[in-house]
Structure formats: structure tokens, C-alpha cells
Amino acid sequence: MLRDFNTPSVMYELGIVLVALIALQALLYFYSSLRSVLYARAYQKLNLQALRTRVLAEVKQEQLTQEVAASTWSGFRKFRVRRIIDEARDIKSFYLVPHDGKPFPRFQPGQYLTFNLKRRESEKPLVRCYSLSDSPFQKDHYRISIKRLDPPPNTVDIEPGLSSNFFHREVAEDDIVDVKAPSGNFTLDLSRNKPVVLIGGGIGVTPMLSMLEGICETESNRECWLFYGIRNSGEYIMRDRIKGLVTQNEDVHAEICFSNPTDDDAIGIDFHHNGRVTIDLLKSKLPSNNYEFYICGPGPMMESLTTGLKEWGVPNQDIRFESFGPASIKKTTEASRAGDLAPEKQLEIEFSKSSKSVSWDGSYSSILELAEAHNITIESGCRAGSCGTCLTALKQGEVEYIEEPGTLPESSSCLACISIPKSKLILDA
Ligand SMILES: Cc1cc2nc3c(=O)[nH]c(=O)nc-3n(C[C@H](O)[C@H](O)[C@H](O)COP(=O)(O)OP(=O)(O)OC[C@H]3O[C@@H](n4cnc5c(N)ncnc54)[C@H](O)[C@@H]3O)c2cc1C
Ligand code: FES
Structure with a gap:
């Protein structure tokens, strides 16, 4: 049977449906407007929070820089x-x-x-x-x-x-x-917020600990990963402190690698990975390669990680490393690539006090190394351009620095441990 749509009851029902539809639409419109407003507010709040955190980190970094400049000492x-x-x-x-x-x-x-x-x-x-x-x-x-x-x-x-x-x-x-x-110039800028990876091998973890503490103290929510490689728990320093920082800061992660765990070292409790810190481990734990990397540890570890990071596409400026000794990564420059120099490009270095002249052929990483290989005495300390012990008067010629010196000496002298010749030299050694 066909229904008569002109009857008042049907008209009434249709009216109710229509009103309900309009009300539903209005409700939906209201809900979506409310959502947008709430979302915009939350977004604004997050932005403000992020801005506040950034400003706080920048203020802390600035305070640090000013305090260092104000109360430092010489000698x-x-x-x-x-x-x-x-x-x-x-x-x-x-x-x-x-x-x-x-x-x-x-x-x-x-x-x-x-x-x-x-x-x-x-x-x-x-x-x-x-x-x-x-x-x-x-x-x-x-x-x-x-x-x-x-x-x-x-x-x-x-x-x-x-x-x-x-x-x-x-x-x-x-x-x-x-x-x-x-x-020293191997420093972490606390005002930046690019995620950071800190890699410490053995006692090379010491600068990483101060960087980690700095990041946590600025409360910048900066993502930070510590990779710490040691033989076993016998070498693990500041264990409770590292664990505490990880627990208190959700953006901080620590991956502890034991290359030679003892029978008592339990994986998952005392350490996370059986083996050394390798590029494959970094790739497996990090969501991307978009980090600033800071590395300090034994020469072979730094050598393999810096090579691996470059191959992974990390730009040079995002790979910072420091060596604790002469077994360091040899930073190559145009002039110092070992064995690169053709005979006509080799430079003569005269050591006036020792009455010796030696040819620089690029096979030593610094003037200090060349001098030592020829039994010429130049005192040394850090062998990293930091302590000033190897400062040697330059009687003639110019040098190039292969690493940034802690303090740049006057042009009439050079830090032999981190310099190579740019021209023929006469040195007071
Ligand atoms: C910027 C920087 C930061 C550093 N931070 C730290 C740090 O936080 N903690 C830390 O512990 N160290 C650190 N070091 C390393 C530290 O400065 C010393 O180099 C380290 O303590 C070794 O010094 P040493 O006098 O004990 O050893 P050295 O006397 O210099 O000897 C070093 C090693 O060579 C061996 N040796 C000596 N003579 C010979 C030889 N003829 N042939 C072969 N081997 C020989 C010694 O037995 C020893 O194992 C840092 C270094 C630098 C440059
Ligand atoms: S040995 Fe320290 S600056 Fe050269």
C-alpha cells in the first residue's frame, strides 16, 4: 500500500527528521569548530612551551659563556x-x-x-x-x-x-x-636543539658525561643518545648517575655496550649490547642520521665510526671528535696527506738549535712527529694543540694548523703538535 505523504502525521515526521538533521549538522559544525579551536590552542601552547624551553636553554648557554669569560685566569x-x-x-x-x-x-x-x-x-x-x-x-x-x-x-x-x-x-x-x-673547542652548544649522539669509548666517556649533564640541566627536551663502550662492568663509571639521568629525562637514552662481559654481567640489566659501539648499532637504534655526533675514545673506534657516519651520509660538520692522545685520527689536509707530496713540492724544515735540516714529504701528521722521528727535541704535553708545551719559535716561514689550537699562538711561533709547514721553515728547536 502506498503511503500518502500529504497527511499531517507524515509531514510532522518529516519535519522532525529535517530538524534532527539540521541539529546534527549544527552539532557537527560546532564540534569541529571546537576541535579546531582546542587544537589551535594546544598547538600554540606547545609552541610557546618549545619557545620557552629554547629561550631558557639559550639564556643558560649565554650565562655559561659570560661566567667563563668573567672569571677565567691565565697561566x-x-x-x-x-x-x-x-x-x-x-x-x-x-x-x-x-x-x-x-x-x-x-x-x-x-x-x-x-x-x-x-x-x-x-x-x-x-x-x-x-x-x-x-x-x-x-x-x-x-x-x-x-x-x-x-x-x-x-x-x-x-x-x-x-x-x-x-x-x-x-x-x-x-x-x-x-x-x-x-x-678546548670540543664543546657542545647548549643553546642548539638539534638531537645529539654522544659516543664514549672507555675513559673517552668523560667529556660525554659533562655534555649529558649539561643537556639535562638546561631542561631543553633535546633528544640525546649516549653510546658507551667498555669491556665490562669493571670499567663502568658513573653508572647510577647515567641511569638516573635516563630515568628522569624521557628524551635521554643510554646504550651500554660491553665487549667482554664477565660471567656476572647480565644483558638487559647491566648492559644492553654484547660487543663494541659500531656504525651498525647506531643505525639500528637511531631513527635517522639527522643528529650531531660527538665521539671520544680509542683511535680505531673513532676511525671506524667517523668513516661509517660519513658513508651513512652524515655531513662533516655534524661529526665532532676528540682524541685523548697521539693515537689520534690523523686529520688530513691538502698538504698533509701521507705520501702525497711530489718531490718538487716537498719543503725543507731547518731545526736551528739541533743543526738539522729535514725534508717534509707529508708522511708525518705534524711537525712534532717529524722532529721526534729525527731525534730533535721538542717538549710535548697534550699533543692536541691545547697545553702550549710544544710552542716553538718560528724564525722563518709559515705553518698551517690541522686542528684548531686551544689558543692561537702569535705568528712568530707555532704549536708543533698540530701544525704542518706551508712554506720552507726555520724553527728554533
Ligand atoms: C684533551 C684531552 C683530554 C683528556 N681527558 C682525559 C680524561 O678525562 N681522562 C683520562 O684518563 N685521560 C684523559 N686524557 C689523556 C691524558 O691527558 C694522558 O694522556 C693520559 O693520562 C696518559 O698520560 P700518562 O702520563 O699517564 O701516560 P704517558 O706517560 O704519556 O704514557 C702513555 C702510555 O704509553 C706507554 N709508554 C710510555 N713510554 C713508551 C714507549 N717508549 N713505548 C711504548 N709505550 C710507551 C705508557 O706505559 C702508557 O701506557 C686526555 C687527553 C687530552 C689531550
Ligand atoms: S703538546 Fe700541547 S699544545 Fe702541543
Whole structure:
């Protein structure tokens, strides 16, 4: 039976449906407008929060820079060893405060202190650098963490590491040491917010610890990954602190790699990966290659990681590394590529005090290395352009720096450990 649509009851029903439809549409419109407004507000709030965090990080970085500039010192200053802590096998931390009790500057995360150590058995002072391993915002003390070095395995008649053993065996609490102000260019800019990967091998973790502390303290929500490679729990320093920072900061992650775990080391509890820090591990854990990478550790580790990162497409400016010793990555430049130089391009270097002339053929990484290979004495300390011990007067010619010096010397002298000749040279050595 056909329904008569003209009856009042049907008209009434149709009216109700129509009104319901209009009401539904209005409701939907209202809901979607409300959602857009709420979304816009939340977005604005997030943006404001991000802006506030950025500004806070920039202010903290600026404060740090100003404080460093305001209360730094030149030459060596006396510091008292306030506390010595055993951190792990052969690793001790030394807490230092100024002997004069006056203010001392904070530092940029990644910087180090240079020590002038006077030992009883030698008149010649020892100059060595040690990275600051605590927070750059720490006001009470400086902290350095030193690994004691034995002679290389299977060697005879070789002395153990002079400075590290001196610190471990002879330096006691309340002793006084001579210290140069924090320096070094291997630093993390806390005002930036690009995600960061910190990679520390062995004792090379020390500058990473100060960078990690700095990131957490600026509360910048900056994504940060720490990859820490050691043999086993016996070498693990600041374990509780690292765990604490990871727990308190959801943007901070730590991946601990043991290359030779002990029977008691439990994977998933004491460490995360069985093996070394490799490029494959980085690729498997990081969502992309879009990070700033900071690396410090043994030469072979740095060599393989920097090569791997470049092959992965990470630009050079995002790969920063520091070496703790001469077994460093040799930074090649146009002029220093080993064995590159044709005979006509080789430069003569005259060492006037030693009355020796040697040809620079590009097979040494620095003037210091060339001098040592020819039994010419140039004193050295850090061998990284930091401590100034290898400063040598330049009587003639010009040098090129293969690494940025801690402080650029005048043009009439050069830091032999990080320079190569640009022209024929006469050196006062
Ligand atoms: C910027 C910077 C930051 C650093 N930060 C830290 C840090 O935070 N913590 C840390 O522990 N270290 C750090 N270092 C390394 C530190 O400065 C020292 O180089 C390190 O402690 C070794 O010094 P040493 O005097 O004990 O050893 P050295 O006396 O210099 O000897 C080094 C090694 O060579 C061996 N050796 C000596 N003579 C010979 C020979 N003829 N043939 C073969 N081998 C020989 C020794 O037995 C020893 O194993 C840093 C270095 C730099 C440049
Ligand atoms: S050895 Fe330290 S600056 Fe050259």
C-alpha cells in the first residue's frame, strides 16, 4: 500500500527528521569548530612551551659563556684536591677547588683542564690534559676522572703512564696541583636543539658525561643518545648517575655496550649490547642520521665510526671528535696527506738549535712527529694543540694548523703538535 505523504502525521515526521538533521549538522559544525579551536590552542601552547624551553636553554648557554669569560685566569692556578673517589677498575675521580677560595668559572661541556705536575723524581714538569667530567653548571668544584695506564701488553722496560700513575699513587686529598683554566673547542652548544649522539669509548666517556649533564640541566627536551663502550662492568663509571639521568629525562637514552662481559654481567640489566659501539648499532637504534655526533675514545673506534657516519651520509660538520692522545685520527689536509707530496713540492724544515735540516714529504701528521722521528727535541704535553708545551719559535716561514689550537699562538711561533709547514721553515728547536 502506498503511503500518502500529504497527511499531517507524515509531514510532522518529516519535519522532525529535517530538524534532527539540521541539529546534527549544527552539532557537527560546532564540534569541529571546537576541535579546531582546542587544537589551535594546544598547538600554540606547545609552541610557546618549545619557545620557552629554547629561550631558557639559550639564556643558560649565554650565562655559561659570560661566567667563563668573567672569571677565567691565565697561566697556572693552584687548586686543592678536595676529594678522591674510586670510580671503577683503575679509574679515579678528583674533585678540585681553588686554593685561594676565590670564584672560579664554570666551563663549556666538553672542555678540559691542563695540569702542570711536579714530580719528586724529575725536575721537568709533566703537562697533561684531563676532561671535566661533571656538569658544566656545577659551582662547587671541578671534577676530572683519570684512568691509570699500564705499559702496553707484552713489553719490557717500559714505564707505566707517568701522569695517570702519579695521580693515582701520589696525589692525595688536600694536595695542591697547578691547573690552567678550562679550554678546548670540543664543546657542545647548549643553546642548539638539534638531537645529539654522544659516543664514549672507555675513559673517552668523560667529556660525554659533562655534555649529558649539561643537556639535562638546561631542561631543553633535546633528544640525546649516549653510546658507551667498555669491556665490562669493571670499567663502568658513573653508572647510577647515567641511569638516573635516563630515568628522569624521557628524551635521554643510554646504550651500554660491553665487549667482554664477565660471567656476572647480565644483558638487559647491566648492559644492553654484547660487543663494541659500531656504525651498525647506531643505525639500528637511531631513527635517522639527522643528529650531531660527538665521539671520544680509542683511535680505531673513532676511525671506524667517523668513516661509517660519513658513508651513512652524515655531513662533516655534524661529526665532532676528540682524541685523548697521539693515537689520534690523523686529520688530513691538502698538504698533509701521507705520501702525497711530489718531490718538487716537498719543503725543507731547518731545526736551528739541533743543526738539522729535514725534508717534509707529508708522511708525518705534524711537525712534532717529524722532529721526534729525527731525534730533535721538542717538549710535548697534550699533543692536541691545547697545553702550549710544544710552542716553538718560528724564525722563518709559515705553518698551517690541522686542528684548531686551544689558543692561537702569535705568528712568530707555532704549536708543533698540530701544525704542518706551508712554506720552507726555520724553527728554533
Ligand atoms: C684533551 C684531552 C683530554 C683528556 N681527558 C682525559 C680524561 O678525562 N681522562 C683520562 O684518563 N685521560 C684523559 N686524557 C689523556 C691524558 O691527558 C694522558 O694522556 C693520559 O693520562 C696518559 O698520560 P700518562 O702520563 O699517564 O701516560 P704517558 O706517560 O704519556 O704514557 C702513555 C702510555 O704509553 C706507554 N709508554 C710510555 N713510554 C713508551 C714507549 N717508549 N713505548 C711504548 N709505550 C710507551 C705508557 O706505559 C702508557 O701506557 C686526555 C687527553 C687530552 C689531550
Ligand atoms: S703538546 Fe700541547 S699544545 Fe702541543
